[in-house]
Amino acid sequence: MSSILRRREIILFLTGIVGGLMIFEYFFAVKETAAVSSTIQKWAIIISTFALGLGIITAFRVHLSHVKKRTKGQWFFSAWLMGFFVLLTVIGLWNTKFVVYDWTFKNVYVALSTTLYAITGFYIFSAAYRAFRVRNIEAAILIVSGALILLRNAPIGEAIWKGFPILGEWVLMKGQVGGMRTLTFVAAVGLVAFGIRTLLGMERGYYGGGE
């Protein structure tokens, strides 16, 4: 029985049927398919919620092996990670308003989250100094357009010359629209092509392909 259930044809068929139903329901107004489609979407949302836990299993496997092997320079941090996670999770599942949980999230999580995200600000500054060279026309257009947007975004641009925000606004609202529209359009074409390939069973990466 399990050898039948392992067959990839069943997986591909399930993907195709479910996806096809979503598309059919949108383009053809059939009441019965609308009800089934709504149920299926609800189920997909619930299954996706479970997916949040997958990262935790993987993380724990990695860090538990560090602790078992006493990996130099790492095992203590892994133990801290797992211990702190268990503490916060137990408290959070019991009562999210409890002072330890509430304090940790408002002060520790928020600070670390914004700080780690903000760290790339340093890197982009370093990259601007080291890498942005006017080597050819394309690079020149990129840098000039970027500079005009910088001077449009910062009010100091207007203080330097009144024309900067006007030019910057033109680049943002009109100049870049054609190119950005193309990227949007082409991305959509790619999405549809990849999607149809997935529904027809030609793309197998999502379930581990050749296994």
Next chain:
Amino acid sequence: MAEVDRRVLYWVMFIALAIPFINPLGLPVPITEMTKAVYDKVESLGPKNIALFSIAGGVSAWPEIAPSMVAVMRHLVKREVKIVVWGFFTDQDITVDMITSNVPELSTKYKYGEDWVYMGYLAGGETAVAALASDVHSVFKADKYGTPTEKLPLIQRVKSAKDVDLVLTVDTGSYITYYIRHWNVGKGTPVAEIGIAMQADQVVFYPANLVGLLIGVRGGAEYEKMIGRLGGGTITMDAINISHLLFIIVIALANIGYVMTRRKK
């Protein structure tokens, strides 16, 4: 010059950002067309209208989007618009707490369940947005606090996208595209975005599918000016001024050096 240690550059940027907080420049922030469009739309709403405040941005993006979120929420409350809040980020509870602490009228003037409601988190990305557009009640059975939807008069009025008068999506990624696809194109609901600066490329959907767009902290500063309550966005703009000027200088210096090096060769 090209061999300068990166850490020197990082310290230069760090100090340059600190200076305008100590000695503010106070330059005025001009209002742009897209911010005004969002303002005008919210201004046109009233107590009979329902706005959806969708949080699709995490705590990590607060410096960019928090000023806009607070300013727009203050405007909605001033117009007495009914507000439904839900989101797609696991840390959004902290964001909602931040908004309610900065907009105390949500507790003092508004009645929870009748004037505003927080439905909680949903996984599923575009699937969730599409499902909500067709049937909100099939997806949400209770609000964030476990109160069944039958006991929440406001959410009883919102059965699908057609019952919402304006979607305000706080976005750091693709959710604006999902709302445009399934709520605006699919059901005709007006959609506006409170986005990080990188979302400015969504201007391709303006004005046909997008009411307007608040771009990053600049959008927040503009909106604060429009509602007459300056806040975090306005204060941050001084740091933005200095940092952007520094970028221009650094790129110019680097390229002057590059051209001179090439000429020598």
Next chain:
Amino acid sequence: MPYPTDPLILSGVWASVILTLMVYSYVLYKETPVFRFAEHTYISASLAISVVVAYQTLSSNAFLPISQGDMTYLIPIVLGLLLYTLPFREVRWVSRYPLAFIVGVGTGIAIRGSVHAQMVNQVLAAITLPKAPQPIDWFNFLFSLVAFLTSTSYFIFTREHTGVLKIPTQLGRYMIMLALGSYFGNTILFRMSMLSGRVEEILKVFGIIPWR
């Protein structure tokens, strides 16, 4: 606003600034155990919040309907639990079912939504004449249209970009660079806002600027 004196709030703001400086020690100095500690703390906190929020969501939207008698919700719950076989090689095949389900739904919804919004509407927007045309509106319309057509021609990979395609594709590259330059400029605004938010926090807590 005065500097906070409540011990809970005060301890919180100082903890947040110390953690910020721990993270910035990596950038402004070098990688140290102090940075690694902050990094691992963040990972554990974000994993914990995912679990708690996922449980709360399932309680409201899946367990509650089951407690009210709607047993059909057992199906997605079982499928969701089957996802947890993914990390285990021997039983990994079981997780393909819920994955197939999610991928099918997500793909179908993405396709149906993008056709109209991102393909049809974009073409319509490109060819729609300006409503109250001034000379500048005509210029903008023609510029956008030419930019759209030439940058789309750049993505023709089935023919070499020579002959009749040479000039349009070259122009298309310039238009794409114009768009990407604009994106780069906005990225800088984003990164600088993020950074200035943390710098402000540090200055406030150290009392260098007033608390607000």
